[in-house]
Amino acid sequence: MEKFIVDGPVRLTGEVTISGAKNAAVAIIPATLLAQGKCVIENIPNISDVTVLFKILRGLGASVQMLDRTTVEIDTTYITEPVVPYELARYMRASYYLLGTLLTRCNRASVSMPGGCNFGVRPIDQHMKGFEALGATVSIDSGMINAQAEMLLGAHIYFDVASVGATINVMLASVKAKGITILENCAKEPHIVDLANFLNSMGADIRGAGTDVIKIHGVDLLHGTTYSIIPDQIEAGTYMVAAAATGGDVLIKNVIPKHLESITEKLEKAGAVVQEYDDSIRVTREGPLAKVNIKTMPHPGFPTDMQPQMTALLALAQGTSIVTEGVWDNRFRYVDELRRLGAQIQVDGKVAVVEGVSQLKAAPVRAVDLRAGAAVLIAAMTAEGSTEIEDIEYIERGYERIVEKLTALGAHVRKAIIPDHIFQEAL
Numbered sequence: 001m002e003k004f005i006v007d008g009p010v011r012l013t014g015e016v017t018i019s020g021a022k023n024a025a026v027a028i029i030p031a032t033l034l035a036q037g038k039c040v041i042e043n044i045p046n047i048s049d050v051t052v053l054f055k056i057l058r059g060l061g062a063s064v065q066m067l068d069r070t071t072v073e074i075d076t077t078y079i080t081e082p083v084v085p086y087e088l089a090r091y092m093r094a095s096y097y098l099l100g101t102l103l104t105r106c107n108r109a110s111v112s113m114p115g116g117c118n119f120g121v122r123p124i125d126q127h128m129k130g131f132e133a134l135g136a137t138v139s140i141d142s143g144m145i146n147a148q149a150e151m152l153l154g155a156h157i158y159f160d161v162a163s164v165g166a167t168i169n170v171m172l173a174s175v176k177a178k179g180i181t182i183l184e185n186c187a188k189e190p191h192i193v194d195l196a197n198f199l200n201s202m203g204a205d206i207r208g209a210g211t212d213v214i215k216i217h218g219v220d221l222l223h224g225t226t227y228s229i230i231p232d233q234i235e236a237g238t239y240m241v242a243a244a245a246t247g248g249d250v251l252i253k254n255v256i257p258k259h260l261e262s263i264t265e266k267l268e269k270a271g272a273v274v275q276e277y278d279d280s281i282r283v284t285r286e287g288p289l290a291k292v293n294i295k296t297m298p299h300p301g302f303p304t305d306m307q308p309q310m311t312a313l314l315a316l317a318q319g320t321s322i323v324t325e326g327v328w329d330n331r332f333r334y335v336d337e338l339r340r341l342g343a344q345i346q347v348d349g350k351v352a353v354v355e356g357v358s359q360l361k362a363a364p365v366r367a368v369d370l371r372a373g374a375a376v377l378i379a380a381m382t383a384e385g386s387t388e389i390e391d392i393e394y395i396e397r398g399y400e401r402i403v404e405k406l407t408a409l410g411a412h413v414r415k416a417i418i419p420d421h422i423f424q425e426a427l
């Protein structure tokens, strides 16, 4: 078993470089199945969600080769059965993008129900609605989602909710569908635009990504391409919040400041100074933290994936902040962990009331999911004493070399490997 041990409090200073976007990578890697020819993808983040996808692609018969630390070459010329088993799909949400791509590539796909972070119910009805509108038959049987179509035909699809996953999956299924597909009420997150740009660089004809309406003219053939993934909005936002929470001074490099505007605005209200440059952003804070109210919304609103980290910061702000979760039913499970560190937070449904305290104190805590893990890590860096964080595999699903990056900023974070027999003896 592995843990992070964090000694605090620390003030983060220096420079950090942001990796490629996880949620773009997990869509673009499955999309390589649509290419006739090799794809070279640059700025790949070295995180466990990506490693699992490589494993899935290799299992399907693809060749996946790292050319250097952040560049991968994927050749999907030879594919065996379009089936993704439970053992691999269960590790991540994005495994369901294999449904859209394999359906396009093989006219049928069978993918185990996906895993991923637990925020309450995570339905996939909008994905199924989209596939069915394109002419596929979709069923769920013994935990497998099965989709098949003799031929995919363009359609006019109105999503009932703006879903990142459904927008991406249906885009993947319609890129070669005969005729025109119009998707309405689409999600507008930066990774949706990145996937559309990747597909267009392969010869697709997709317009309007990043707006409510996406128009796709089906093409017969997609060729290989070389493409560089955008920087990770949420990793960048996490370091911005960490800098502000620790009263630090951090230059965050390889970012797209436009993607960070909703985070910048709230951090400035909380008392941080944010300076934007072309592809970097500097966050400093000297004075006290001030209360701020937050409501998470689909892009361009404040991202739900930054809600836990921001709540950790507000736990130290003067006054009472209200944090409202507008995307997921149950994204406050981590609050119990922050309370263990001394935070004063009450949750009622989708609202958290955060009464700022002047100091947090170390305690044993868990990462209950990926961003929750980032939140406890930020809180631990501000807390007095030595905090041990368990279940860190969640954090490593989405943050590349986080110990190395934080250590370079002056944090005292180390990974401890506790031999399994010590736990067994304690049981």
Ligand code: EPU
Residues within 6 Å of the ligand: 023, 026, 093, 094, 117, 121, 122, 123, 124, 125, 126, 127, 128, 161, 162, 163, 164, 165, 166, 187, 304, 305, 327, 328, 329, 370, 371, 398
């Ligand atoms: N929804 C439906 N039906 C569907 C799909 C979604 O009702 O068929 C609802 C969900 O229940 C939720 C809302 O729509 O209330 C939005 O869900 P969405 O489909 O947009 O989320 P997702 O695609 O499952 C992605 C990210 C999440 C991020 C959300 C929201 C990936 C791999 N995951 O999830 O990221 O929280 O969008 O922005 O892109 C993370 O990176 O930590 C993470 C969890």
